[in-house]
Amino acid sequence: MRSTTVLAGLATVLAPLASAHTVLTTVFVNDQNQGDGTGVRMPMDGNIANAPVINMNSDDMICGRDGLKKVNYAIPATAGSKMTFEFRTYVDGSRPGFIDESHQGPISVYAKAVSDFDQSPGGSGWFKIWHDGYDESTKKWAVQKVIDTNGLLSISLPTGMPTGAYLLRTEVIAMQNVTTKADGNWYCEPQFYVNCAQVYVQGSSSGPLSIPKDKETSIPGHVHPSDKGLNFNMYDMKGLLPYQIPGPVPFRPTSSSSGSNAKAALTTPTNFPGAVPDNCLLKNANWCGFEVPDYTNEDGCWASADNCWAQSKKCFESAPPSGIKGCKIWEQEKCQALANSCDAKQFTGPPNKGKRWGDVTEQSSVQVPGVMKGADLVDDPVDTTSNEKANNNVVSIPAAATATTFITTSSAASKPVTTVPSVAITTTTAAVAIPTETAAQNTLIRCGRADKNQRRAMHINRHKRADF
Known part of the structure; x- marks a missing residue:
């Protein structure tokens, strides 16, 4: 493991x-x-x-x-x-x-x-x-x-x-x-x-x-x-x-x-x-998370997990003081979920391929003035x-x-x-x-x-x- x-x-x-x-x-x-x-x-x-x-x-x-x-x-x-x-x-x-x-x-x-x-x-x-x-x-x-x-x-x-x-x-x-x-x-x-x-x-x-x-x-x-x-x-x-x-x-x-x-x-x-790329799955400020490579075996599964964690590291490192909400979501819902699937010997993936989170901060309910x-x-x-x-x-x-x-x-x-x-x-x-x-x-x-x-x-x- x-x-x-x-x-x-x-x-x-x-x-x-x-x-x-x-x-x-x-x-x-x-x-x-x-x-x-x-x-x-x-x-x-x-x-x-x-x-x-x-x-x-x-x-x-x-x-x-x-x-x-x-x-x-x-x-x-x-x-x-x-x-x-x-x-x-x-x-x-x-x-x-x-x-x-x-x-x-x-x-x-x-x-x-x-x-x-x-x-x-x-x-x-x-x-x-x-x-x-x-x-x-x-x-x-x-x-x-x-x-x-x-x-x-x-x-x-x-x-x-x-x-x-x-x-x-x-x-x-x-x-x-x-x-x-x-x-x-x-x-x-x-x-x-x-x-x-x-x-x-x-x-x-x-x-x-x-x-x-x-x-x-x-x-x-x-x-x-x-x-x-x-x-x-x-x-x-x-x-x-x-x-x-x-x-x-x-x-x-x-x-x-x-x-x-x-x-x-x-x-x-x-x-x-x-422009924010069309294939951006999740955005945090000026960082985007992208889909990891497909895989069909254990080595490929862990290689894709490593790819995800590397992206996560860049998200945290590049995040401005306005926040890391998106980085946390990517870390838990994408990378950790992918690692869990590798641990469970599910070697065909990635799971939830192409799922988009967008930018969670865009969804805030702010009353915009005229x-x-x-x-x-x-x-x-x-x-x-x-x-x-x-x-x-x-x-x-x-x-x-x-x-x-x-x-x-x-x-x-x-x-x-x-x-x-x-x-x-x-x-x-x-x-x-x-x-x-x-x-x-x-x-x-x-x-x-x-x-x-x-x-x-x-x-x-x-x-x-x-x-x-």
């Missing part, structure tokens, strides 16, 4: 950090859960997975820690799709929560067309597709609105995104520690919670995408320490409103089609770079509903690579995008030093204490302050 080794012990390295912080873990497309961790670039170390980025010059500002590396799979969507991003404090979802309520601030979503997901995500080509800051009508920050929806933020993709590979970058900025000294240097900096999702979009055109120069940006470099929205006292906003959201105003390209063509519904892509109205949602010049004047000063971004031409079918028209007047962004001229990564870590410790003091002061004074 051959022995098998259960790999559940590897789960200990995945224990999520319990803190007041947050990380993007899951993406929904048109309310359909794509699976925890699937297509999402997140830190592999559970102890820092939800920790903020402080250094604005760091490459961690691009897609977060470990965000320069692609993951195996991408998320399929069509231009105009509803995209929902789930943020968690406990990365594996073992407890509810988005972020500590003291960590108020703006939220933005950026996009970048890439030739493939191996392309370096840094540098130019980024544009913002959605943002929200402080809503004076509801007296709520964007962070509070997402706390109210249990950590779920829903937006719509622009309808004019050409077919191809994209990175969607979420940026949550926590402002609770921001204070300044008389010399203009920060005492405590904003906290940036940044992640990227790999998305393959089926659009109505093949590109390239032209982005107005004032809306195309580089990351790092899209925000600066002197930005007014990053030097904002959230505890005393009198005379400081309206709040100016850091970064460029959103750019939402729309389809130039008209008439019946504009109403054509796009088909979700199925064959594209980064699209959240953002601020300054202005569109490109072809959109006659835009509040923005036509701007022909554009920079051309190369089209993302396409692997397959997909068929479109006639259906309902795309949903219109609500626009509001844009707010001009101004910056102060005072130079502010950007901390090194080591200094940033020290700042987190120091500012953690400041955070507690500010929260206590906020609690004491909340009933003393007049409404803003």
